[in-house]
Amino acid sequence: MARIVVIGGGLGGMAAAARLAKLGHEVALLEASGQLGGALAPVERDGFVWDAGPASTLLPAALRDLFRKSGRPLEKELGAELEPLPIVREHRFADRTSIRLPGGSRADQHAAFEELGTGLGDKWVRHVDIYADVWTLLRQHYVEAPWDPYTKGAVPKELAALFAIRETLYKRLRHDFRDERLALVAGYPAVAEGHDLRNVPSWVGVHSYVEQIFGGWRVPGGMGRIAYLLGARLQTRGVTVRTGVEVLDLVVREGRVAAVRTAEGDAEADAVVVAVDPRRLPALAPYVERTMPAIPPVVAHLGLRGDVPELEHELVIHEEPMLTVRPGGIAPDGCTAWTVHGRGKIAEDLLDALARHKIDVREHVVTRVDLSPRDLVEQWRGSPMGVLWQGRGTVRNRLGPSTPITGVYAAGAHAAPGAGVPFVTQSAALVAQLIGPA
Known part of the structure; x- marks a missing residue:
């Protein structure tokens, strides 16, 4: 039985910990913030609940395989089936035409x-x-x-x-x-x-191609349920979970990892799974010095009351700035929960920009949570968008599932095969393949 320390309690870290514990290893997961989930942990205020990061997924087989290989099937845990999206998103263009993309x-x-x-x-x-x-x-x-x-x-x-x-x-x-x-x-x-x-x-x-062949899928009750269920799965599998623990670096002796250094002391390890931005760890930073994080958008989570426009699962407005509206949050009776993302040259409030496109909900706002890209990166200790593409060499510059340090593996959005729920989930499967059973 190997002692494995997983750094990071987002989707990649939780998925890796669950798989490795099921394989018989002694697993400890260290998370710097006070809760698990990372970008899957929902945002809540005044009775409203919003997906903090992704609101749907491609390739649902990745999540299903994770839950099946670490315990009970996903649908049994959810008590419901994943919901296929008939329309993945609506795109509206500057010439006032639009397409509802199946x-x-x-x-x-x-x-x-x-x-x-x-x-x-x-x-x-x-x-x-x-x-x-x-x-x-x-x-x-x-x-x-x-x-x-x-x-x-x-x-x-x-x-x-x-x-x-x-x-x-x-x-x-x-x-x-x-x-x-x-x-x-x-x-x-x-x-x-x-x-x-x-x-x-x-x-x-x-x-x-993946979107066309496999479609988009929504989790009943929001993506936050995946984080909650994985947290419960870690408890079932006997994973030691420690939140509020800031990892400072890896301890490497003779080219092999020996421990994880924290402000509370060293945690000895036979193997380490890094499920955070590896640039945060001095031992790994030299290997990823050519990479940069992809910056998250400007985000506004909105609690709305009254009659507001009915929108698709996701609406994209292709003008400057580019706006993405996701109306699928959880809200009290008589209310609606929207999330708005903004990218590009943002010189006005996101709701003013929406109003220019005949979607004016400014008078319907009863609560609002605004988050800058910096807020999100600080909150998540990295970007859920993973590594910024800087040309064809980027695919070789990011780590994962193995790394140049013996006994150190990489999972999550910053690792191969990349960002997005299915690929982050799959990164944990790749690490588990390499480490193998106890």
């Missing part, structure tokens, strides 16, 4: 884009189709199997060739779409995570 169906997406303009459906599905082989390659050699960029010849040639492609997503979208609206839809997932498409490799556009 997920999980090539034919439905084709029809939706044909309504936007004759021939646009063909152009859209042709673009998405190019990522079918990309997804197969990524799934087999990167998302579902640990990759090792530190050992010569360990990366499959096909994967190495994909990661060496110089083409950016910006260039790919400009090549495939003369209609700017299609490029905005395809580029949105990366832009929403804080990336400049000129610095994003074209293969990252695989998100559109």
Whole structure:
């Protein structure tokens, strides 16, 4: 039985701790804040509850596999099924046209884009189709199997060739779409995570394929329920959870991790899983000095009373600034809970910007929580958006699931295979594969 310390109590850390404890290891989880959950922990005020970070997920199999491999199935824990989203999001454009984007169906997406303009459906599905082989390659050699960029010849040639492609997503979208609206839809997932498409490799556009094939899914009661259930799962599996513990560094002896240094003393460890931004730990910082965090958006959580517009699960307004509205929070009777994200040049209040687009809820606000990107990064000790894309080399500059220090592993948004609920969840599975059973 190995003594394993997991640093960070967000989704990646909790998922890794649950899996490793189920494999028979002695696991301790250290979280700097006073609660578990990270970006999944909900925001609550005056009877309103909002998703702090993601409000839905792709690839629900990742969450289902986590719960099945660490205990009871997810749906049994929830007491309900995950809910498929008929419309993943609505996109509104500067010319006042819009598209309601379905997920999980090539034919439905084709029809939706044909309504936007004759021939646009063909152009859209042709673009998405190019990522079918990309997804197969990524799934087999990167998302579902640990990759090792530190050992010569360990990366499959096909994967190495994909990661060496110089083409950016910006260039790919400009090549495939003369209609700017299609490029905005395809580029949105990366832009929403804080990336400049000129610095994003074209293969990252695989998100559109995953969304089309698997669709979007919502957790009944909000994503915060996943954090709550995982916290309970850690207790069931006998994980020692310590909150309010700030990790200062790793203790490395002769090239191998020996302990985790905290303000309260050293915690000895045979292995360590780093599920926070590794730049925060001096022992790992030199290995990720070329990386930067992707900056979160400006966020306003709104508690609204009275009649407000009925919106889709997610509404994106593609103007300056880009606004994303998520109306799916929990609210008292007669009220509604919205979350608004803003990106770009924000020179006015987010609600004033919304009002310019004929969505005026300013007089309906009964409570409000405003959070800057800095607030979010400080609260979460890092960015849930993970590592900023700075060109094709970024994929090799971030850590995970292994690291150059023996006995140290990386999970979470800052590790491979990247940010987003399914990929962060999968990062824990990759670490568990490498460490193996006790």
